[in-house]
Amino acid sequence: MRAVILAAGxxxxxxxxxxxxxxxxxxxxxxxxxERQLGYLRASGISEIAVVVGFQAERIRRACGPEVEYIExxxxxxxxxxxxxxxxxxxxxxxxxx
Numbered sequence: 001m002r003a004v005i006l007a008a009g010x011x012x013x014x015x016x017x018x019x020x021x022x023x024x025x026x027x028x029x030x031x032x033x034x035e036r037q038l039g040y041l042r043a044s045g046i047s048e049i050a051v052v053v054g055f056q057a058e059r060i061r062r063a064c065g066p067e068v069e070y071i072e073x074x075x076x077x078x079x080x081x082x083x084x085x086x087x088x089x090x091x092x093x094x095x096x097x098x
Contacts, residue, residue, distance in 0.1 A: 001046045004088045005037055006081050008054030008073040022056040025063060034063055050091040052084040 007024040024034035031039075034051070041049055050069040053060045054076025061070060069091070073084045 001044075002048040002050070002091055003041050003046050004085065004091050005034065005049065005051045006084045006088075007034060007060055008052045008057075008076040008084045009081070010055040010077075022060065025056070025059060032063060034060065038064060038068070048091075050088055052088050054084070 005024075007022065010022060024037075025032050028036075038049065047067075048069075049067075050071055051060065051064055052071045052073055054073040057070075057072065064070075071084075071088050071091075073079065073087055076084070
């Protein structure tokens with residue numbers, strides 16, 4: 001099984017609570033949202049994970065590590081989640097990963 005995590009946006013609806021931190025890196029109970037997602041996916045046996053990044057992409061890459069595939073949305077500020085999912089469409093194809 002494969003998973004796609006959409007983490008390109010800023011999460012501006014959470015401001016001012018989030019400040020300049022991207023939504024997926026918000027710490028809740030000592031663990032970030034994206035770390036929770038990765039943990040739950042891996043605990044469910046899903047190891048092929050792609051993360052679509054944009055805003056603060058390098059911080060997300062550091063948080064997730066090298067075990068996931070990264071897909072860059074360079075125009076995240078002008079697009080929405082559907083565009084980020086479109087960029088990750090190859091992940092959902094049956095022959096795209098080994």
